[in-house]
Amino acid sequence: MIVCEQCPDNPDCCNCLLELRSGGSAQKVLPPRKVKVTELATMETSQAQLVAVSRTAIGLLSSTRQLLGRLEVELAFDFRIIGSGLQGINGVPYHVVDIEKVLRKEEVLERLLLEEFHTWHMSSELDPTDVLHNWKDRDDERGRLIKQELQKLSILRQIETIFLYLFDAGHLRPLGSNRADPDVEREMRRLVGEAIIHGSSLREQIVSQDGKKVFDMYASILPDQTCGIALIDVTTVIAEERKRKRREWENYRDILGVVTSGKLLLLSDEELFCLLREGHRSLAMDIQAPEDLALLRRSFKSTLEPLGFAATRLLHFLVAVNEAASNTLKHGSGGTIMLYIVPDQQLCRAVIHDQGQGILLEDLPRATLQQGFSTQNSLGAGFHVMLQYCDRIYLSSTAAGTKLILECVLTS
Structure with missing residues (x-):
């Protein structure tokens, strides 16, 4: 790969794409975009140019420093990529970053329904185990609140773009008939594992394996030591925005x-x-x-x-x-x-x-x-x-x- 005034935006040169090893999904960024790179081990930041992208990796030009190890790459104001940096070609300041996950930086939709879901699962006043005790026969305030929250959950389960899951004893169980694709469920398990390790709720945005769907994913630790997951398909919302x-x-x-x-x-x-x-x-x-x-x-x-x-x-x-x-x-x-x-x-x-x-x-x-x-x-x-x-x-x-x-x- 020869670095010259025509590289990396020369449309006839494909060296930077070949290094991504992503087949036909790799594309050049024309013109190259300025990005901010943070080395997660030291939290030191630097500037680089985004010159190539694929579904599994991106290519960066950085003449000021080596981009190796765990990195966070901030792409304008839309996405952040977490991945591992590798030297692309010896002797050339071109680096390949293998994508581990994609995070959303800003809100992209109204969160009313999701906040209601979080309120139900995270409130110390509403223990989900109470649901098992004949909630239909209860006429006190506590019973009324439980019934109200269950009705909200019932509404959520009927919305086709929202998937609700419960992670219990190592098993991922959908709450309702809607179920996400296997590759998305694997991402759910990963996020649940991180939430359990941190002991707190986590939110992340992911892209489906075929690159056609974008999801907001939330994992919330529940009072009964299980974990609730809400997955919202925001593909249409982002497209409309x-x-x-x-x-x-x-x-x-x-x-x-x-x-x-x-x-x-x-x-x-x-x-x-x-x-x-x-x-x-x-x-x-x-x-x-x-x-x-x-x-x-x-x-x-x-x-x-x-x-x-x-x-x-x-x-x-x-x-x-x-x-x-x-x-x-x-x-x-x-x-x-x-x-x-x-x-x-x-x-x-x-x-x-x-x-x-x-x-x-x-x-x-x-x-x-x-x-x-x-x-x-x-x-x-x-x-x-x-x-x-x-x-x-x-x-x-x-x-x-x-x-x-x-x-x-x-x-x-």
């Missing part, structure tokens, strides 16, 4: 496009990556301190002048690029600036990428269009200069950072 976020994102994209007469376009990372493949990269440099800005302007000028830029237009474009680069220092720890030339379209594109926290979707209109609006992650007043001096601006902002592409037609 993604659709909702996609519709919301498209609404903001349309608003920004209309208000700026098409000069400001909101694009996804994948769309930006495809856009950059239209041209070739002429230069790239890191901006880490204010003194780097002068070198940036000189480098851009020496590259663009031979292409026939009018002096005034070139000056304006350099001002816009300087403003964008300055923002990476004002609102973060700097960034990467690249220049792409697209000869067949007679235009150039400056790509500015910072690795800050990104801009919230609901803040994008004000962060880009409202003068004086300021947050920690705002693009600042200089964005109006960029809009004025560029023919078009492409923007992508996620939790992994903000990418700007300033586009200028060479012949105008």
